[in-house]
Amino acid sequence: MLAIDRIFLHERTGAVALGSLAASGRHVADPRRAFCVMDHIVDTRPGRGDRTLMPQGQAFISETRRAALEAGLTLYDVNDPDQGIMHVISPELGIVLPGCTLVAPDSHTCTQGAFGALAWGIGSSDAEHALATGTLRVRRPRSLRVLISGHLAAGVTAKDLGLALIARHGAGGAKGCAIEFAGEAVRALDMEARMTLCNLASEFSAMTALIAPDEVALAYLQGRRYAPEGESWSQAEAHWRRLASDPGACFDEELSLDASATEPMVSWGVSPAESAAVTGVVPPTAAQRPLAYMGLRAGQALRGIPIDAAFIGSCTNSRVSDLRRAAALLKGRHVAPAVAAICVPGSSAVKRAAEAEGLDLIFQSAGFEWRESGCSMCFYAGGESFRPGSRVISSTNRNFEGRQGPGVRTHIASPETVAASAIAGALADPRELLS
Amino acid sequence: MKPLTRLTAVAAPLLLDNIDTDTIIPSREIRSTGKTGLAAGLFAGWRYRSPAGREPEPSFVLNRQRYAQAHILLAGSNFGCGSSREHAVWALAEYGIRVVVAPSFAPIFFGNCLRNGVLPAVIPGATIRELAQAIEADPQGNPLTVDVRAQSVALPDGRSWSFPLEAEPKAMLTEGLDAIDLTLRLRARIDAFLQRDRAQRPWIYLGAER
Numbered sequence: 001m002l003a004i005d006r007i008f009l010h011e012r013t014g015a016v017a018l019g020s021l022a023a024s025g026r027h028v029a030d031p032r033r034a035f036c037v038m039d040h041i042v043d044t045r046p047g048r049g050d051r052t053l054m055p056q057g058q059a060f061i062s063e064t065r066r067a068a069l070e071a072g073l074t075l076y077d078v079n080d081p082d083q084g085i086m087h088v089i090s091p092e093l094g095i096v097l098p099g100c101t102l103v104a105p106d107s108h109t110c111t112q113g114a115f116g117a118l119a120w121g122i123g124s125s126d127a128e129h130a131l132a133t134g135t136l137r138v139r140r141p142r143s144l145r146v147l148i149s150g151h152l153a154a155g156v157t158a159k160d161l162g163l164a165l166i167a168r169h170g171a172g173g174a175k176g177c178a179i180e181f182a183g184e185a186v187r188a189l190d191m192e193a194r195m196t197l198c199n200l201a202s203e204f205s206a207m208t209a210l211i212a213p214d215e216v217a218l219a220y221l222q223g224r225r226y227a228p229e230g231e232s233w234s235q236a237e238a239h240w241r242r243l244a245s246d247p248g249a250c251f252d253e254e255l256s257l258d259a260s261a262t263e264p265m266v267s268w269g270v271s272p273a274e275s276a277a278v279t280g281v282v283p284p285t286a287a288q289r290p291l292a293y294m295g296l297r298a299g300q301a302l303r304g305i306p307i308d309a310a311f312i313g314s315c316t317n318s319r320v321s322d323l324r325r326a327a328a329l330l331k332g333r334h335v336a337p338a339v340a341a342i343c344v345p346g347s348s349a350v351k352r353a354a355e356a357e358g359l360d361l362i363f364q365s366a367g368f369e370w371r372e373s374g375c376s377m378c379f380y381a382g383g384e385s386f387r388p389g390s391r392v393i394s395s396t397n398r399n400f401e402g403r404q405g406p407g408v409r410t411h412i413a414s415p416e417t418v419a420a421s422a423i424a425g426a427l428a429d430p431r432e433l434l435s
Numbered sequence: 436m437k438p439l440t441r442l443t444a445v446a447a448p449l450l451l452d453n454i455d456t457d458t459i460i461p462s463r464e465i466r467s468t469g470k471t472g473l474a475a476g477l478f479a480g481w482r483y484r485s486p487a488g489r490e491p492e493p494s495f496v497l498n499r500q501r502y503a504q505a506h507i508l509l510a511g512s513n514f515g516c517g518s519s520r521e522h523a524v525w526a527l528a529e530y531g532i533r534v535v536v537a538p539s540f541a542p543i544f545f546g547n548c549l550r551n552g553v554l555p556a557v558i559p560g561a562t563i564r565e566l567a568q569a570i571e572a573d574p575q576g577n578p579l580t581v582d583v584r585a586q587s588v589a590l591p592d593g594r595s596w597s598f599p600l601e602a603e604p605k606a607m608l609t610e611g612l613d614a615i616d617l618t619l620r621l622r623a624r625i626d627a628f629l630q631r632d633r634a635q636r637p638w639i640y641l642g643a644e645r
C-alpha cells in the first residue's frame with residue numbers, strides 16, 4: 001500500500017470519481033493535496049466560457065466544478081490564469097515534486113515522472129480510492145531501464161526517441177514495467193523534452209516512467225508555487241539528491257537506444273508502434289487493416305504523402321520550447337494552401353509566455369490558428385474534429401482509429417515535423433528547413 | 436461489486452493486438468458523468484455501420500448470431516491500451532462481458548477490470564488461438580468455463596489452461612469486496628504512517644505549517 005501525495009482530476013473523469021465518492025457518503029481524505037483542472041473538453045476557441053462543442057460537454061464541466069468545490073479541491077477553472085493540460089500545469093505550479101507519488105485518472109500521468117516522481121495513471125475506481133483513503137493498493141512494478149546513449153542531431157527530438165523505441169519494441173514492449181530513462185542523451189534533455197519522453201511511456205504499456213532528478217530538474221522547480229521554500233527547500237533538496245539508482249543497480253529488463261542514430265519519426269499506422277523514420281517507407285510487411293484505415297500502401301515513401309491538416313498541441317508537445325522550435329521553422333514561411341493548421345498551447349501560462357516572445361504572431365502569419373489552452377483536438381469527444389478521411393500531422397501521442405474523429409487519419413510526429421509538413425502540404429523532414 | 440467465481444459462457448474471438456480503450460468505447464460515446472448507459476457504445480466504431488448511427492455492422496464478431504450471448508472475450512496482446520478511461524470496463528461489463536482472455540493487458544486496464552468484477556485472464560497467445568479454433572465450428576455448443584478460484588479456463592472436452600491471479604485480486608473478485616472499505620479499516624495505521632512521514636517530508640503536506 002502506497003501513500004498518495006498528490007491527486008489530480010480533470011473534467012472528463014473527475015465528476016464520476018467525486019460523484020461516486022459522495023454517493024457512498026465518503027469524503028476526500030486531504031483536499032489540500034487534491035487538484036482539479038478543466039482541460040479535456042473545454043473549448044479552445046478564443047473567448048471561451050463553459051460552452052463547448054462536445055454535446056453534453058457543459059454538464060461535465062459544471063458537474064466537475066460543483067463536485068470539486070464541494071469536496072474542497074483546488075480547482076483550475078476554465079478561465080483561470082493557471083488553467084492548462086494537467087501534465088503541463090502540474091510541473092509549472094510545482095505540484096509534482098521529486099520523490100512524490102502522484103496519481104490521476106489519466107494515462108499520461110507518467111509524463112510527470114520526468115521529475116523523479118512516481119506518477120502514474122489510474123482508473124476512476126482507484127481515483128476514488130486514492131481520494132477517500134490517501135492511499136492506493138499497488139503491486140510493485142517490475143523495472144525496466146532504457147539507456148539512451150549518444151547525442152540528438154539537429155531536428156531530432158525526445159518525441160523521435162520515444163517513437164523509435166516504441167516502433168522497435170512494440171506498443172506492449174514495456175510489459176507493465178516502471179521505466180527509468182537514463183544515459184547521456186537523457187541527461188542532455190531539458191525538462192520539457194524529458195516530459196515528452198516520459199509521456200510516451202503510456203504508449204509503450206509501461207506502468208510509468210521516471211528520470212532521476214538532477215540539477216536540471218531542481219532548477220526547473222525552484223520558486224514554483226507549490227515547491228518548498230527556504231529551509232524547507234534545502235531539506236527537500238538533500239532528500240531529492242539521493243533519488244538515483246545505485247551505479248551497479250540491477251533491473252528486471254534493460255533496453256538501449258542510440259540517440260545519434262535516431263531520425264525524425266512519423267507514424268504511418270494506427271498504433272504509435274507503427275512508426276518509421278520520415279525518410280523511410282511504410283514497411284513492406286505492414287498489415288492490411290491499418291493500411292486500409294490510413295489509406296496507404298505497403299512500401300510507399302512517407303515523405304511527400306499529402307496532408308489536409310496540422311495540429312500542434314497536447315501533453316506530449318505543447319510547452320513553450322515545443323512552440324519555439326516549431327515557430328523557428330514557420331518564421332517567414334506559410335502553410336500550404338489546403339492545410340488547416342492549428343496550434344493549441346498546453347497551458348494558459350505557456351500561451352502567455354509564447355505571446356510575450358511573439359510566437360503567436362509567427363504562428364498566425366504562417367497560417368496557424370492560435371488557440372486557448374486545453375487538450376483540444378488531441379482526442380475526439382463528439383465536438384470539434386477534422387473531416388472524416390482527412391489526413392492530419394499531429395504533435396500528439398495517439399494515432400488510434402478515430403482518436404481525432406471518425407475516419408480521421410492521424411500521423412504523430414514532433415512539433416518540428418508537424419511544422420515542416422504543414423509548410424510542404426505533405427509529410428516532410430524538418431531537417432530540410434534547418435539553416 | 437458483483438462477485439465472479441465461475442462462469443460457463445460463449446466466447447467471442449477478437450484476436451487483434453493493441454485494442455485500445457478508444458476502440459472499446461470511443462470518447463464520443465461517453466455522454467454522461469455516470470458509469471452506466473455505456474453498453475450501446477461498446478466497440479461503436481467497429482460495431483455499427485456509421486459513426487453516428489446504430490445500424491449493426493454484420494461482420495463484427497459481437498453482431499454475429501453464432502456468438503450471441505457471449506460473456507467471454509478472447510483478445511490479442513496489450514488489450515486495453517491507451518486512455519485510462521474506466522468506461523471501457525464499465526461498457527464491457529454492462530454489455531455482459533465478465534471475462535477477457537488475452538496474452539497481456541495494459542496495466543491501467545488490468546486494474547480497472549479487477550475493480551469492476553471483470554476477470555482479465557492472461558493466457559499465452561498460442562493457447563488463445565487454439566481455444567478460438569476449438570470453438571470456431573460451433574461457439575454456442577462449445578462454451579468456455581472460467582473458474583476464478585481454480586484459475587482455469589476449460590473447453591467442454593476437458594482441456595484446460597491456467598492463468599495467474601494474485602491472492603488479493605482473487606479475493607476481491609470472488610467475494611465482490613470493495614477495496615475502499617478494506618482500506619478504510621486500516622485508517623489508524625495509515626494515520627500513524629502519515630504522522631511519521633510528515634516529520635520526514637514536510638514539504639509534501641500542503642496547507643500545513645511548514
Ligand code: SF4
Nearest residue numbers: 108314315375378379
Ligand atoms: S492532451 Fe491528449 S493525451 Fe494529453 S491529457 Fe489531453 S487528451 Fe490526454
